[in-house]
Amino acid sequence: MSTFRRRVIPDATIARLPIYQRCLMELEEDGRKKASSEQLAELAGVNGAKVRKDLSYFGTYGTRGVGYDVPHLLHEIRRELGMTHDWPCVIIGAGNLGSALAKFGGFVDRGFSVVAIMDVDQSKVGHQVGSLTVRHEDELPEVVKEFDISIGIITTTAAAAQDVADQLVEAGVRSILNFAPATLDVPYGVLVRDVDVAIELQILAFHEERRALSEAEIV
């Protein structure tokens, strides 16, 4: 039991930590041992003052004229992000997107492993997706216990997403990554992050549209 009080860290800072981590990993791969806040800032696409402020929340300061120690800072951020141990994830929805994510493998090196993929559709149950066999969604409580699941990934249709979220919460999962284009209603203490590809596309389209209109005005 520790009496150490953790400071409240702004969400925007938390959202940038994985980006710093990614940049530091790139630097490490290039064999770099030191990096200035300005170098990190350029890689991360923010300004140097923001980098220094963000990292100061974790009691991590660079040395003037020398910069940050890359391996040390990487370790600190990994520890803060809980990357020093594994996070077993379950995917609910074995359609195109769910299957692609299960096979993707792109997050294993960051501590995330998809240990199960499930669906309500009997025609999908039993099928092989990469190294996993699709299980029926009814088995969710057992799967959560068996693998000590901490994150549920929803890749169902919008219509099915709320039911799946309820089942995940009921099974004890408190972190949900939602790919379904639906706003989920979850109890206090459960965290949902939405990944809506269409929303990202629409933000791009919005700017394209404005750009086109502005150019039309200039002509």
Next chain:
Amino acid sequence: MSTFRRRVIPDATIARLPIYQRCLMELEEDGRKKASSEQLAELAGVNGAKVRKDLSYFGTYGTRGVGYDVPHLLHEIRRELGMTHDWPCVIIGAGNLGSALAKFGGFVDRGFSVVAIMDVDQSKVGHQVGSLTVRHEDELPEVVKEFDISIGIITTTAAAAQDVADQLVEAGVRSILNFAPATLDVPYGVLVRDVDVAIELQILAFHEERRALSEAEIV
């Protein structure tokens, strides 16, 4: 040629427009003709004041006691988002993720259509992905012209992403949706939106870790 001056709209507001759109579509499907800012706020997971402020940028005001007109507001937002015409997209990288996105079809109803999928890997070129045949990345300039591509979607590895971004920009594409875990360097005027699933997972993990530590302290 219009002399109408568009107001500068905060990025945060732009990011919420597609969410309002999604909520309004849900209301419309339920046959609702009117919605108060509070109802919209609840669906969108923000507060009512924010909804009113956001929508006021577009000169759209609700009627006190009656609320917003759902079909009218939906039309206004669609127009603002450029959803009243089609946005042809090209996917570069015909791996698991790129293929899944191409087949997904979840954005067609919002005006986005994947009209081409490309790869450098000769073993993938010529293969069928849904209704599309994978084309070689070298043909990118022709594809961009042929389909009047406005958005490029990068689903390559991190190592290949910058090259692909350069090729897209060279071909005249100014909007990029990047799924590769790499920070892209693009000229001024080109807009990149990053979708990094691992980053979303890490944000969830960060909060899980803090929660676990806090609970350990209480015990």
